[in-house]
Amino acid sequence: xxxxxxxxxxxxxxxxxxxxxxxxxxxxxxxxxxxxxxxxxxxxxxxxxxxxxxxxxxxxxxxxxxxxxxxxxxxxxxxxxxxxxxxxxxxxxxxxxxxxxxxxxxxxxxxxxxxxxxxxxxxxxxxxxxxxxxxxxxxxxxxxxxxxxxxxxxxxxxxxxxxxxxxxxxxxxxxxxxxxxxxxxxxxxxxxxxxxxxxxxxxxxxxxxxxxxxxxxxxxxxxxxxxxxxxxxxxxxxxxxxxxxxxxxxxxxxxxxxxxxxxxxxxxxxxxxxxxxxxxxxxxxxxxxxxxxxxxxxxxxxxxxxxxxxxxxxxxxxxxxxxxxxxxxxxxxxxxxxxxxxxxxxxxxxxxxxxxxxxxxxxxxxxxxxxxxxxxxxxxxxxxxxxxxxxxxxxxxxxxxxxxxxxxxxxxxxxxxxxxxxxxxxxxxxxxxxxxxxxxxxxxxxxxxxxxxxxxxxxxxxxxxxxxxxxxxxxxxxxxxxxxxxxxxxxxxxxxxxxxxxxxxxxxxxxxxxxxxxxxxxxxxxxxxxxxxxxxxxxxxxxxxxxxxxxxxxxxxxxxxxxxxxxxxxxxxxxxxx
Amino acid sequence: xxxxxxxxxxxxxxxxxxxxxxxxxxxxxxxxxxxxxxxxxxxxxxxxxxxxxxxxxxxxxxxxxxxxxxxxxxxxxxxxxxxxxxxx
Numbered sequence: 001x002x003x004x005x006x007x008x009x010x011x012x013x014x015x016x017x018x019x020x021x022x023x024x025x026x027x028x029x030x031x032x033x034x035x036x037x038x039x040x041x042x043x044x045x046x047x048x049x050x051x052x053x054x055x056x057x058x059x060x061x062x063x064x065x066x067x068x069x070x071x072x073x074x075x076x077x078x079x080x081x082x083x084x085x086x087x088x089x090x091x092x093x094x095x096x097x098x099x100x101x102x103x104x105x106x107x108x109x110x111x112x113x114x115x116x117x118x119x120x121x122x123x124x125x126x127x128x129x130x131x132x133x134x135x136x137x138x139x140x141x142x143x144x145x146x147x148x149x150x151x152x153x154x155x156x157x158x159x160x161x162x163x164x165x166x167x168x169x170x171x172x173x174x175x176x177x178x179x180x181x182x183x184x185x186x187x188x189x190x191x192x193x194x195x196x197x198x199x200x201x202x203x204x205x206x207x208x209x210x211x212x213x214x215x216x217x218x219x220x221x222x223x224x225x226x227x228x229x230x231x232x233x234x235x236x237x238x239x240x241x242x243x244x245x246x247x248x249x250x251x252x253x254x255x256x257x258x259x260x261x262x263x264x265x266x267x268x269x270x271x272x273x274x275x276x277x278x279x280x281x282x283x284x285x286x287x288x289x290x291x292x293x294x295x296x297x298x299x300x301x302x303x304x305x306x307x308x309x310x311x312x313x314x315x316x317x318x319x320x321x322x323x324x325x326x327x328x329x330x331x332x333x334x335x336x337x338x339x340x341x342x343x344x345x346x347x348x349x350x351x352x353x354x355x356x357x358x359x360x361x362x363x364x365x366x367x368x369x370x371x372x373x374x375x376x377x378x379x380x381x382x383x384x385x386x387x388x389x390x391x392x393x394x395x396x397x398x399x400x401x402x403x404x405x406x407x408x409x410x411x412x413x414x415x416x417x418x419x420x421x422x423x424x425x426x427x428x429x430x431x432x433x434x435x436x437x438x439x440x441x442x443x444x445x446x447x448x449x450x451x452x453x454x455x456x457x458x459x460x461x462x463x464x465x466x467x468x469x470x471x472x473x474x475x476x477x478x479x480x481x482x483x484x485x486x487x488x489x490x491x492x493x494x495x496x497x498x499x500x501x502x503x504x505x506x507x508x509x510x511x512x513x514x515x516x517x518x519x520x521x522x523x524x525x526x527x528x529x530x531x532x533x534x535x536x537x538x539x540x541x542x543x544x545x546x547x548x549x550x551x552x553x554x555x556x557x558x559x560x561x562x563x564x565x566x567x568x569x570x571x572x573x574x575x576x577x578x
Numbered sequence: 579x580x581x582x583x584x585x586x587x588x589x590x591x592x593x594x595x596x597x598x599x600x601x602x603x604x605x606x607x608x609x610x611x612x613x614x615x616x617x618x619x620x621x622x623x624x625x626x627x628x629x630x631x632x633x634x635x636x637x638x639x640x641x642x643x644x645x646x647x648x649x650x651x652x653x654x655x656x657x658x659x660x661x662x663x664x665x666x
Contacts, residue, residue, distance in 0.1 A: 070595060077598040082605075083624035109626050118632035120593055127594075128626075 003203050005178070007224035008189035010528045011198035011249075012242040013155055013176025014235060017215045020158040023142045025133060027099035030140070035093055042088065042098045045138045050076055052134070075131045084109070099139050106132035117314065119277055150174075155217050159207050171195045176219035178226050180206040192221075196249060200224050222528070248532075255531040257287040260523075262516065263541040270533060271329075271524035273502055280319045283527040290326030290385070292450065292524020293502035294319060296333055296372070309371045309378075316379030320386050327385055329450065329502075329524075331429070332372055334391040335361050353464060358392025363401055373402075373409045380421030387425040389450055394434035399445040402426065429502075431455035436488045443495035450524075451488055453503025457481050476505045477558040477565070482514065486553065489518040500524055509536045509573070510565040516540050517549025539573045580652045581642045588661040592633040594625075600658050601625045609645025611655060622655065 032038065053072050061069040078084070084105060091101035106128055113125035137144050147169045150156075156174055160181040177192055177199040192199035198221030209228055211217070218227040218238045222245075227234055260270035271292030272283030276299075283291065299307045299315060320328045336349075336357020349355035362369040373388065380386035390402060406426060413420040428435065428442050431452030435442060439449070453476060458465050460481050463473035475481070492499040500522035505511045507525035512533065515523070525533055548568055555561045588596055604611055604623050611622035613631065615638070620631045622641070633639070639659070643651040657663065 074594045074598060077594075077601065077625050081601070081625050083621050084626050109630070112630055116630065116632055118591075118634075120591075121629055121632040124594060124629055 001209075001228045002225050003206060003209070003228065004225050005200040005203035005206075007221055007526075007528065008182070008201040009177070009192035009197060009199035010222040011176075011196065011245045012221065012238050013198040013219040014230075014238055014242060015153045015155040015175035015217065016213070017211055017217050018150055018154040018156050018213055020145060020147070020156055020161070022133060022159070023137050023144050025136045025140060025142065027097065027103070027136070027140060030097045030099055032095055032097050038092045038096075038098045038101075039089065041139065042092070042102070045098070045135055046079055048138050049079055049131075049135055052138075071127065075127060075134075078128065078131055079135065099136055102132060102135055102139070106135075155219055157206065157211075157217070171197055176200075176221065178203055178206060178217070178219050180204065198222075200226055252531045252535060255534040258534055259287075260289070260534045260537050262537050263539060263544070266542075268537060269500070269522040270530060270537075271326075271500070271502075271522070272527045272530065273504075273524050274319070274527070277315065277318060279527055280322050283530070284322045286527050286530045288323075288527060288530055290323045291319065291328040291330075292500050292522070293389070294328065294330040296331060297335065300333060300335070306368060309375045312372060312375035313378045316376055316386060317382065320379055320383055323385065324383050325385070327387055329387045329389050329427070329448075329500075330376055331389045331391050332359070332362050332376075333368065334358050353458070359390045359398045359402070360392065362390075363398065366405060369402075370405055370409055373406050374413060374420075377406070377410055377413060377420040377422075377424050378418060380424050381419040384421050384423070386421065387427055387448065389427045389429055389448075391429050391452070392432060392455065393428045393430075393442065394432050396438070396441050396445055399426070399428060399442065403445065427498075429455075430488050430492070432459050433484070436460075436484050439488060439491035440495055443492070443497045446497060448498040449492050449500070451485065451499070451501040451503065451520075453485070453501060453505045456484060456488075456503070457505075460484050475558045476508075476511065477561045479553075479555065479558070479561065482553065482561070485515070486518050486549075489515075489520055493519055498522070504529075507533050510562065510569055512536045513540050513545045513548050513565075513569065513572075514552060516542060516545035517547075536573065544572075579642065579644045580648045581640060582652060582656060583638065583640050584656060584659045586633050586635055586637040586639060586659050588633070588635060588659065588664055590664070591635055592628060592631070594629060596658075596664050597625050597628040599663050600628060600655070603654055603658075603663075604651060607645075607647040607651045607654070609643050609647040609651050611651050612642045612644075613655075614640040614642065 053076050057069040057072040060072060087105045088101045091104060092098065096104070110125045110128050113122055113128060116122050150170065150173055152173045153175045154173065155176045155178060156169065157178050160179055161177065174197055177197060179201045180203050182189065182201040189199055189201060198219050200219055200221055203226060211228055216230060216235070218230045218234065220226065220238065230238070260268045262268060269289045271290045272279070272288035273293040274280045274283055274291055275295045280291065299312060316330060334357065336352055336355060356364060376386055376388050390399065393399060403426060410420065410422055414422070425447035427448035427450060428446045429450050429452040430436060430439065432455065436456065454465070457476045458474050461473055461475070461478055463470045465471050465474040489499065499520070501515065501520055502524040504525065506515065506523040507529035523533065552561055552564060555564065586592065592600070601623055613620040613622050615631065615633070618631070621627045641652065641655050643655070
C-alpha cells in the first residue's frame, strides 16, 4: 500500500520499520510536596537536563558538526532563562507541581512563538516543545527510547522527530525517515538532507497503519511516498533506484550551487517551482535562478477563513526578497480539479478537470481574485521582480478581463496611497490544447508565457493523471505531447514573447535534451531537482539536442521514444539513468 | 538610568545564536536591560523574550539600562546591535 506525503530529503530507502514513540508524559498523578521541595526537584531536573544535553551535544558535534550541536546548546540557554524560571517558580508558589508549572510556562512560549510572523522564529517553537518534553521526562523519571542502540538499516517511523531525538539517532545506521507531521523546514528534514538520508514527511495517517517493528517498508524521498508491505516486484524496482541514487550522490554534490550551463557554455535560466516560503528558502539555498512557478494554493488550503490581502502581501514580498535580482513568477489561485477548498463552498462537479478551475474560478470569484492581484502588485513594490501568471487559460478574453481587473486594482492602490508595482507583468500558462493552438493570439495580450507540461499532457491525452486506471496513459513522451511542446515553443519564440516551462518534465533527464532541441531556454523544477538538472544540462549542446529531437519526432509510439532516449542519454552522459 | 536609540545592524537578524550571545554576556551584569520596540518592552536578559521579538536588520529600538552596571550593559548592547558579535 502506498501513502503519499511531502518529499523532504531525496533518495530511496528500503529497510525494517522502527516505530519511535515519545514517552508518556502525563503528570496527573504527581502530588505537590510544598514549595521548597518542588523548587528542589526543578533545580535537580535542570541540572540533569544540562548534563544530558552536554553529552548529546558532544556526540552531535562529532557526528554532524557544530550547527546541530548549536540547536541543543540553544536549549540550555533557553532553560537557563532567568525570566522563564521566575515564571515557573511563581506557579510553584501557587501550589502547582514542578511538572505542571514547566508544562504551562513552556506551552505559553510555544503558543507565543507559533503565533509570530517570522517563520524562522516560529520554528523555534519545536525546540521549546522538545526542551519541555525532555525536562518533563526527567522530572517524571520516564525512560526515553535509547535511540543510540538501534540496529543497522532501520527506517524510523514517527509522528514527529524532535531535535533531541534526532541527535541521539545514529544517522549512519538509519536507512530512511518517515513522519506523519513536519514540513520541509523542520529540523528532521534539514538534518536528513544534510546527511543524505531519504525522508518523507506529512504522511497523513502514518501512525495508524498496521505494521510492527521489523516489517519491510520502502521510503521514496524523491517522489514523496512510502510503500507499506511492498511486493517483491516493488522491492526489486526500488532496490535498483536505490543503487542508482547512491551512485549519483557524489557527482550531484558538485552541481549544488553551479549555474545551469549547456555543453556550449550557454547559461540557461533554471528557476524553482515552489509551494511556500519553506520551498523558497530551499530553492535559494540550492542556487535557483528565481522562481518559475509559485503555487499560491497553500495560502488558501487547510484553513477556515480566506487569507487577507495583508497576509498575502507579506508572504509574496518575503519570497520576492529572497531573489531580489531575479524574477519571481507567482501563479494566481489554481483551485478546482483535484484541489478543493471547502470553505469557499465550491460545488461538487461531475467533471472537475473540465470544470470551474484555474482562471475560470478566479474570474467567477472576482472578490478573491482582486485581493490577490492587489497583494501581488503591492508585494512587487520593492524590487519589481514579481510577475503574475494565469492558470488554465483557453482564450484571449480571459486575459483581457484580468487586465481590466488588474488595472482597477492598480488604480485603487494609487488612490489609497499604497506602494505597488504599477508595471507588474501579466503572463499566461500554456497548458491547454486551446492555448497551444492560439499562442500567436495570446501573445498580443501576454507579457510572458510559461508551458505547464503536467496539465498540457493530461489535456492533450485526455487522461486523468490522478486516476490509477488511466494514469499510465498520461505519458509526456507520447508523440502528440512532444509535437504539442514543439509547436508551442516554436510559436511562442516566433512572437518573441519570453517563454519558460514549469512542469516537472523539465527535470526529466530524457526530456531535457528534447526541450533544448525544441529551443527552450528557461526551465523551472522543484528545488531538490536543481542539481540533477544542471548535471544533465551540461551534457548537451544545442546542435546535438536538435539532431536527437528531429529523430525522436519521427517515432510513432511513446515506447519507441523512451527506448531510444534511454540508450541515447545513457551513452551521452556515460551514466546509467534509472 | 541610561538609554539610547539604536538600529539593528545584525545581518541575519537576532535569531537563536545571536540572542544566546547577548543574554550570556548580559547575565553577569547587575542591572535591568529593556529593549523597547513598537510599544513592546523586551527583557534583554531573557532569551525567550529576545527571540520572540524577532528583531531584524533595520529595526529601530530603544534600549534602557538601569542598575549599578548600566554603563557596561549599554556599551555591550550597542556593540551587539552593530552585529560584530554575530560570528563569535
